[in-house]
Amino acid sequence: MKNTIVRTLLVVALNLAMHATTFAQSAGNSSSTSYLVYGLLGVAVLIFFFILAQLSDNLIAIEAKRAGISEDGLNLGLIPGAKEIAGSKMPSYVGSGSSVITLKKGFDILLEGEATPVLEDASGVTSFAVQPPNFRGILPIPKLTVEEGADVKAGDVLFFDKNQPDVKYVAPVSGEVVEIRRGDKRAINEVIILADKEIRYKSVEAPDLASADRAALKSFLMESGVWALMSQRPFDVVPDPSVDPRNIFISTFDTAPLAPDLNFVVAGKEAAFQKGLDVLGKMTDGHVYLGLDARGDKAPAAAFTEATGVEKKWFSGKHPVGNVGVQIHHIFPIVNEDTVWTLNVQTVITLGNLFLEGRFNAERVVAITGAEVEKPVYVKTYLGANIGQLLKDRLKSDHVRIISGDVLSGAAKSNEQYLNAADDQVTIVAEGDYYEMFGWLIPGSPRPSVSRTYPNFIFPNAKFKADTNTHGERRAFVVTGQYEDVLPMDIYPQHLMKSILVNDIEKMEALGIKELSEEDVALCEFVCTSKQPLQKILREGLEIMREQS
């Protein structure tokens, strides 16, 4: 195969060389034609040398094979492979046996207000809530097992879904159930607990990992409340107990704007994290995959790099490379009827502590970030902390948007509301309800943008103060190729979105809707010139798909 290519190239080159010289003789009088001829000659010479190098390269490789030093992936030739050239940037802490999956597409939104690695105790937070809308896939009115005024311990069951009564939703802290807030059509939005000063835990009897079978572990996890914190893909819902996951994926770094440094979060909890991984290993016949960060100069925390019983995959690139959905796509994509589980790092720690400490420890390290925060830091609190108490005396102004999560796919919250269960970050940005004179042409302040019509691309490390202004009105899809540039997956987002809008279920599935979750297209929504609500559109499509299956 290779030989035939070389031979054809050789013939072409010889022919070109011959023709070029005759051509030069016949048309030597015209200066412009001779440029063409010299150009062709140059190309021919280049091809000739290339073939020479290629030939000798092959000979060396053959010699090496005869001598018996041939090894898979070992390049013995003269010409470095593309992998070797690209791989020169591979950081030293990535072990020699492993490779880095480098994603070219994406965009890092650099904002002001990154949390400094200081851990504060949030002793002022006394109000916590479990929010049924956080658990996608359950009915809006779950069955409550407690009433207002009831006294609960951390780990006590608060409610369960009537369709799936085995999966229990438990209290993150001990105290009194002070209020059950309802929304439209009597849907339960928040079950609020006033926490004790000293948290009392319900003691749980964890099965022995070595001897327990999967069914026993499953029912234990469902009963303990950790099950509900895990997520199943496709659709990003609470896992279905009747299906074993094909694989379990955990991303150990978050690339979203101002995201917490998970190396800092995991510090001191290495044992719990490893225990959690051990449990997860029992839950699937496939692998537990750990996505590791190969972007920086420093190695990630040892808890991640030295984890055992898991498959480690290194990733490098820009946001959304830290999204677990993107990592799944590059490790082992979701196809056909596959289901996989995803967990965030702190859920793995809670899971590990269930076995290590014998209690449901819903402690969370939350990063308080954003340009509108006086002193962005990390705070130690519990799952579902009250926002107002968490942010007391921390804000610079009150004309702000409080976001549970990151600016791309978080949820806007008020002071009376609570952190969402999956979030380990609060971001505060200024509200942008101002008019801007000719703002579309001469913007009044610097703002993050992928567009090179802004000088941002000249200053790749500049950080911005973003606000919630839309910087323009919603329009029909006009610009193309924009989404593809920030979604490092083999997916055509714009065509997918259009297929969702016209409700073409077959096409949605064929175009890969099952591989996506809102956070994966969040960056597409950010860059969208036409200001289309892509996450909302995607969720509508996912819900349609879920009803179908």
Added chain:
Amino acid sequence: MKNALINFFKKIEPDKKKSPFMHTAYDAFFTFAFTPNHTTSAGGVHIKDGMDLKRTMVMVVLAMQLCYLFGTYNMGHQHFLALGEYTGLFQGFHLKLFYGLVQLLPIFVVTHVVGLGIEFYYAYRKGHSVEEGFLVSGALIPLIMPPDIPLWILAIAVAFAVIIGKEAFGGTGMNILNVALLARVFVFFAYPTVISGDEVWVSGLAKAEAGAAVEYGWAHLSLLNGLFESLGWATFNPQATVVDGFTGATPLALAYQGGWANVTSVYTEGQMLWGLIPGSIGETSKPFIIIGALILIVTGIASWRIMLSMFLGAVVTTLLFNAWGATPFLEVPWYYQFYMGSFFFAMAFMATDPVTASSTNAGKWIYGFLIGAIGMIIRVLNPAYPEGWMLAILFLNVFAPLIDHYVVEANINRRAKRSKALAAKQAS
């Protein structure tokens, strides 16, 4: 100051219920002057990129400003060359500039009044805000019209392009054919004598032959001449006649008759490169168009893939023609083909329209290449049309969805194959 201005504007805002059309028009101007105070919704992203459609469109308009400047002056320059007066480039500067302006301004105004009027009307009828699509179409249309185009024909062409080409399909972002090109193709087929032949590329002459009289209007003779006289400058001469030896033919017409030698007997390479030749208003000057194209590529507004592949398509086709070499035009070397005609303008501003081009990156390569190839075939082989890009782009506009369909299908097939392979891997 800014707040006072906003308050004033808010005070004069027409009532949306009572006078919806006025409100639509008001809204268009208000959002032009001030980006609205909309904030992101509670779900979805909370911050948005500073890029919007207005900025995108205006960047394209800015990129063609040099073409406007040059086109205006060149109209005057060509006019006086035909009369044999002020033959140096900068001689009679004010006359040439004002002559160009007198030609261009009515064209520009008519295009925008008709086009924007229709846009405003449809926005009001459909109850949405006025969209920015016509900013670019309206800026492109004057540049691709012959200098002497009668304004009523222009008005009909613009109305046709906007109503049939765009609004019938649902407005900005929904059209299948490039709106600006549709306006031109309408003039081309409905009024063939206006946009073809040798007579139309130099304005202000009764006929394109020696001795023909010059045509000046009241603006030249009363308004401008009065002004120039008071300043002591040279004035328009209503007695001037077309000089001997003037043809008015474009390089392409000459090349069709007798190849490159015939072209260079009338125009020098420098004239063709810089665009000091008769032609449509804005498409003659290659360097200025290339500057515009570079602005679009650097800012990432237009697809470099389309531009590059279109160039490659044209080069490959001319190389094939050179090899064939049956007529003098076929023998014109590939690099000289780019001195003639409006290839660069079509490449930079027409083929790259994101709405009508292919929407996938792979599709863009195919789309651009085919425009380059087909456009060159029409230019060189078809005696009826002096230039091929307009037809080639419209043709590929129609086929762009088909190209995308196959690219997306390929993705679907790849995905299906991958599922199969992974399923087999799991089973084993």
